[in-house]
Amino acid sequence: MALVVGGAVVRDGRVLAARRTWPAEHAGRWELPGGKVEAGETPDDALVRELQEELGVATTVVRWLDGAQQVAGGRHTLRAALVALADPTAEPTPVDHDELRWLTADQLDPAHPEAVDWLEPDRPFLPEVAAHLAH
């Protein structure tokens, strides 16, 4: 079973959401950018590598969020971390995703009119992200 790591990139009271383009059942839905931890990598190293590949920016892991979710029909486990941009003026650009959006804490509430359609496994992490943004 692989560990999948997702990064909640935080800047100026907002968190970055990324819209997937593949596979078909995930296309158009939103996630925390990231991917699978490779052999010999720590979760921190994997997350920094994936965010560099997918967003073109250097990041640092702030802290891991509580909990873990099963993804890919139970084949993998998803963990998520709060992440900061190494250079706050650097602008993430989507390499694998077709849209990026900076969301406020309010927009992480599923009832908000500007909420995005998160992949199900990401949803349990969002209240902790929102609480962090609110501080």
Ligand SMILES: Nc1nc2c([nH]c(=O)n2[C@H]2C[C@H](O)[C@@H](COP(=O)(O)OP(=O)(O)OP(=O)(O)O)O2)c(=O)[nH]1
């Ligand atoms: N990266 C990421 N994957 C997620 C999230 N939520 C979620 O259910 N997933 C699922 C989708 C995939 O089944 C799996 C990770 O796939 P991925 O495509 O991001 O991993 P990867 O970049 O290492 O891709 P690959 O080339 O090894 O296929 O986890 C999330 O927030 N971020």
